[in-house]
Amino acid sequence: MKNKLSRFAVPYVVWMAIFVVAPIVIMVIYAFQDAAGGFTLGNFVKMGGYGEVFVRSFKLAIIATIICLLVGYPVSYWMSREKASFQRVAMVLIMLPMWMNFLLRTYSWMTILENNGLLNQFFQKIGLISLYNNLTGSDLAYFPMMNTQGAVVLGMVYNYLPFMILPIYSVIVKLDYSLLEAARDLGANSVTVFRKVILPLSLPGVLSGITMVFVPSVSTFAISQMLGGGTEMLLGDLIERQFLGGAYNPQLGAAISLVMMIIVVVCMLVMNRFGEGEEQAVML
Amino acid sequence: MIRLHDLCMAFDDELVLDHINLYINDSEFLTLLGPSGCGKTTTLRIIGGFTTPTSGDVTFDGVRINDVPPHKRQINTVFQKYALFPHLDVFENVAFGLRIAKVPEAEVTERVTEMLEVVSLKGFERRHIDQLSGGQQQRVAIARALVNRPKVLLLDEPLGALDLRLRKDMQIELKRIQQQMGITFIYVTHDQEEALTMSDTVVVMDKGRIQQIGTPEDIYNEPKNAFVADFIGESNILNGTMVRDGVVRMYRREFPCVDGGFAPNEPVDVVIRPEDIDIVPVEQGQLVGTVTNVTFKGMQYDIIVDLGGFKWLIQTTDHSPVGAQVGVKIDPEGFHIMKKSEYSGMFGDYSSYSEEYEELGAAAPDEEESGDEE
Numbered sequence: 001m002k003n004k005l006s007r008f009a010v011p012y013v014v015w016m017a018i019f020v021v022a023p024i025v026i027m028v029i030y031a032f033q034d035a036a037g038g039f040t041l042g043n044f045v046k047m048g049g050y051g052e053v054f055v056r057s058f059k060l061a062i063i064a065t066i067i068c069l070l071v072g073y074p075v076s077y078w079m080s081r082e083k084a085s086f087q088r089v090a091m092v093l094i095m096l097p098m099w100m101n102f103l104l105r106t107y108s109w110m111t112i113l114e115n116n117g118l119l120n121q122f123f124q125k126i127g128l129i130s131l132y133n134n135l136t137g138s139d140l141a142y143f144p145m146m147n148t149q150g151a152v153v154l155g156m157v158y159n160y161l162p163f164m165i166l167p168i169y170s171v172i173v174k175l176d177y178s179l180l181e182a183a184r185d186l187g188a189n190s191v192t193v194f195r196k197v198i199l200p201l202s203l204p205g206v207l208s209g210i211t212m213v214f215v216p217s218v219s220t221f222a223i224s225q226m227l228g229g230g231t232e233m234l235l236g237d238l239i240e241r242q243f244l245g246g247a248y249n250p251q252l253g254a255a256i257s258l259v260m261m262i263i264v265v266v267c268m269l270v271m272n273r274f275g276e277g278e279e280q281a282v283m284l
Numbered sequence: 285m286i287r288l289h290d291l292c293m294a295f296d297d298e299l300v301l302d303h304i305n306l307y308i309n310d311s312e313f314l315t316l317l318g319p320s321g322c323g324k325t326t327t328l329r330i331i332g333g334f335t336t337p338t339s340g341d342v343t344f345d346g347v348r349i350n351d352v353p354p355h356k357r358q359i360n361t362v363f364q365k366y367a368l369f370p371h372l373d374v375f376e377n378v379a380f381g382l383r384i385a386k387v388p389e390a391e392v393t394e395r396v397t398e399m400l401e402v403v404s405l406k407g408f409e410r411r412h413i414d415q416l417s418g419g420q421q422q423r424v425a426i427a428r429a430l431v432n433r434p435k436v437l438l439l440d441e442p443l444g445a446l447d448l449r450l451r452k453d454m455q456i457e458l459k460r461i462q463q464q465m466g467i468t469f470i471y472v473t474h475d476q477e478e479a480l481t482m483s484d485t486v487v488v489m490d491k492g493r494i495q496q497i498g499t500p501e502d503i504y505n506e507p508k509n510a511f512v513a514d515f516i517g518e519s520n521i522l523n524g525t526m527v528r529d530g531v532v533r534m535y536r537r538e539f540p541c542v543d544g545g546f547a548p549n550e551p552v553d554v555v556i557r558p559e560d561i562d563i564v565p566v567e568q569g570q571l572v573g574t575v576t577n578v579t580f581k582g583m584q585y586d587i588i589v590d591l592g593g594f595k596w597l598i599q600t601t602d603h604s605p606v607g608a609q610v611g612v613k614i615d616p617e618g619f620h621i622m623k624k625s626e627y628s629g630m631f632g633d634y635s636s637y638s639e640e641y642e643e644l645g646a647a648a649p650d651e652e653e654s655g656d657e658e
Contacts, residue, residue, distance in 0.1 A: 181367065185332060186380050186432065189355055
């Protein structure tokens with residue numbers, strides 16, 4: 001690879017150079033520039049004021065990733081043990097929402113979670129809200145669900161769960177069944193088989209699932225704007241605002257992007273080190 | 285020690301095992317031998333506990349174990365493709381069973397080290413599975429099973445994926461390990477030579493039924509029917525009539541033989557092993573035929589002789605040219621007389637010699653790769 005590039009690799013390399021390497025270089029240059037184009041570290045200093053946005057972004061992304069893992073792993077596991085025909089149907093059902101527009105899906109959550117949305121109407125119908133009012137002595141007309149961190153996490157989980165299920169499922173379904181038989185033969189009951197064989201062998205899938213959920217979660221802005229109502233500003237919102245909003249400051253936006261990217265890469269390196277020896281975990 | 289009683293197994297109405305009855309003794313090397321799809325792997329899986337028989341009982345030391353799951357049986361298995369854990373190194377693969385049994389660490393180290401010595405893999409403890417050759421993986425699989433000190437070791441075509449040379453070495457190695465450990469081996473193979481080399485007892489199976497049980501010598505010298513005679517070694521199988529004890533008639537001629545116990549003039553299958561036939565000058569022969577094919581095999585010549593339209597395979601150290609008229613002579617001990625069976629007339633003719641023989645040689649490795657599709 002180092003000495004001789006195949007001729008077929010050339011278009012790919014050119015593509016990578018134009019659309020991957022060049023933008024990153026531009027981003028790095030921007031991050032160290034002031035509005036006049038001179039070198040400065042001021043952008044990074046200014047970023048200090050947004051510490052809480054960083055913390056909130058990572059916190060919500062981590063929570064969403066953990067929920068996706070806790071939901072996605074069992075789903076993948078049970079799915080892989082079902083009949084092939086069932087697996088195909090389940091696969092389509094999991095993929096189906098992804099064929100719909102991302103914004104549309106998120107908008108529909110808004111109508112579900114709104115103060116007089118579907119869920120609250122339902123709660124009213126079954127008397128859950130009055131029951132709650134009686135129990136706590138409060139006087140609520142509805143449960144406030146929109147514009148909360150919970151709603152943002154829900155949006156992340158809903159949108160990115162398939163990215164957790166697919167890689168884990170594809171690893172588990174390919175597990176050699178004779179390995180499980182061998183483990184049983186050597187005295188393992190089903191819990192031990194899972195713990196000592198299935199879990200460690202599915203770790204590569206788990207790692208790439210975590211990556212594929214965490215990275216978009218930490219940088220999302222649409223979900224937080226729509227379900228968080230702008231009150232729960234995340235890194236994605238902050239960056240977007242530097243480029244499109246009134247706070248126009250692309251240099252600061254580039255600097256934030258750079259820092260976020262570095263943090264994510266470091267996280268992923270740590271994760272991969274954690275899973276070392278389990279075959280290389282897929283990075284992105 | 286293990287007893288299979290009237291074992292039947294059906295997959296989707298297809299009878300895979302048909303009333304199998306079998307005793308397996310302590311410290312015995314027993315081989316289940318048969319072609320693909322004969323039910324040998326299914327039998328092994330039932331003993332291992334991976335498959336539940338449709339009917340019949342499996343008993344272990346007198347206790348019925350039909351419903352005992354594999355992890356509670358004192359039986360370990362060496363799988364066809366080894367099934368080593370790719371996420372563990374050699375040491376941890378072998379230690380797997382001991383760790384589950386919560387054996388103290390010092391003892392784990394001692395037993396694993398000892399077992400790796402038995403299979404000649406000392407110094408490979410920290411190797412990864414994918415860094416091992418097929419033969420080494422094979423030995424790890426054996427060590428992993430034996431370290432748990434099972435009473436019975438099941439081996440499912442464990443040498444199938446190895447090349448011929450390695451297979452020969454491992455056959456001797458396995459026999460040595462079995463004798464050294466003094467435990468029962470139940471070995472599944474479709475390779476008759478492997479079965480004869482290693483076993484105390486050979487169980488020949490076909491179509492879900494046991495065709496014959498016996499020592500390797502018995503199976504070879506006294507096959508019960510045409511299937512066994514053909515599957516084990518090379519055989520010329522002819523129609524004959526047992527005139528009386530010690531006299532068999534074929535080719536409108538009576539031959540002296542040493543078998544008896546048949547009804548007068550009972551139709552029988554006559555087996556004559558190719559190495560028991562002598563080629564002699566025409567005037568000294570009991571029968572006279574024409575040589576149609578000669579193949580040099582190193583140790584001997586395989587000579588096909590046309591005797592009245594039936595082609596015989598004769599193995600001899602003397603060369604005879606194609607087209608020559610030769611006499612054929614068989615000692616009374618060379619005849620083996622079998623009762624007629626469903627297999628009569630299906631085997632033992634070498635008329636399609638050149639093609640069939642070549643195919644047999646070529647088909648063997650294929651069969652190994654595809655394994656049993658049971």
